[in-house]
Amino acid sequence: MMKKHILLLGIAAILFTSCKDKSATAESQTTTEETAERPKAPKAEGSPRILFIGNSHTEFFVSAPILFGEICKANNQPMNIDQLVTMGVSIDKIYDDHKKEAEQNFAKVDKDGNYYDYVVIQESTPVAGGEPDKYKANVEMIVEKIHKNSPDAAIYIYEGMSPAPFTDSDYKELYAIMRNNAGEVAKATKNAGLLRVGDAVNDAYNGKNSYNYLVANKDNLRYGENTLHLLNDGGYMQGALLFATIFNKKPIMPKELTLSTGTGDNDGMKKQEVTKAISNPKALEEIAFSNR
Numbered sequence: 149m150m151k152k153h154i155l156l157l158g159i160a161a162i163l164f165t166s167c168k169d170k171s172a173t174a175e176s177q178t179t180t181e182e183t184a185e186r187p188k189a190p191k192a193e194g195s196p197r198i199l200f201i202g203n204s205h206t207e208f209f210v211s212a213p214i215l216f217g218e219i220c221k222a223n224n225q226p227m228n229i230d231q232l233v234t235m236g237v238s239i240d241k242i243y244d245d246h247k248k249e250a251e252q253n254f255a256k257v258d259k260d261g262n263y264y265d266y267v268v269i270q271e272s273t274p275v276a277g278g279e280p281d282k283y284k285a286n287v288e289m290i291v292e293k294i295h296k297n298s299p300d301a302a303i304y305i306y307e308g309m310s311p312a313p314f315t316d317s318d319y320k321e322l323y324a325i326m327r328n329n330a331g332e333v334a335k336a337t338k339n340a341g342l343l344r345v346g347d348a349v350n351d352a353y354n355g356k357n358s359y360n361y362l363v364a365n366k367d368n369l370r371y372g373e374n375t376l377h378l379l380n381d382g383g384y385m386q387g388a389l390l391f392a393t394i395f396n397k398k399p400i401m402p403k404e405l406t407l408s409t410g411t412g413d414n415d416g417m418k419k420q421e422v423t424k425a426i427s428n429p430k431a432l433e434e435i436a437f438s439n440r
Contacts, residue, residue: 187302193260195226202270209408210383222402238272239286264298270306303340348439359431388436
């Protein structure tokens with residue numbers, strides 16, 4: 149269950165806008181190569197393992213862990229998937245909410261010396277955009293715990309999206325801030341790179357590869373009254389992006405994926421045909437691959 153009725157993220161965009169650092173504007177944009185190198189995963193004995201740490205941008209209308217798992221299966225890529233996800237909170241609160249489970253997992257060991265081979269870390273929008281020092285401190289805290297028994301894990305910092313609608317006058321500035329702050333955190337973190345979700349979403353909004361985000365005059369990438377979450381098109385692109393980012397190759401996308409049935413409180417996720425649930429799969433796959 150998505151539990152949309154208890155989601156407390158309506159103030160995220162307001163908090164972000166009120167506390168954003170005006171010094172991090174559009175001129176702060178740099179290329180991915182300038183912000184962070186591609187992390188190198190340890191050589192795994194057996195199936196590798198990935199950990200997702202995040203909130204509703206990791207799992208809400210669609211689930212990044214579920215989609216990634218299905219894409220890996222379609223590509224004959226074994227992958228064990230763990231997640232620490234709590235809606236509407238920052239990394240430190242996610243850890244507090246899952247402390248017992250997290251400490252148990254962080255204490256586990258593999259023969260190859262790394263329990264986790266990949267870790268995706270997604271910070272809350274207000275912190276990722278408006279509190280860069282806390283953003284760095286939260287990532288440093290959780291990575292230090294992960295490194296106890298996964299010292300060589302490849303860390304991917306989730307580059308958040310602009311919290312404003314694409315048509316809003318603040319969209320570009322907030323996109324640049326989110327991009328810059330994620331890049332700075334990645335550069336400050338051992339063996340880390342960017343999962344460029346914000347860049348991919350921005351490319352899709354701008355019509356790259358002839359993608360049109362408007363369907364029946366409605367945004368088909370994201371939805372939300374105050375906090376915008378990825379819909380099926382956005383989730384499909386994010387899943388392809390994560391696979392392409394980690395393995396540096398285009399994924400074979402499944403004909404069916406677990407996607408959202410709608411945006412109402414009674415909607416959920418179920419297996420659906422990609423050709424019926426996704427407006428332009430090929431364009432989204434190309435956008436994803438170009439942002440790996």
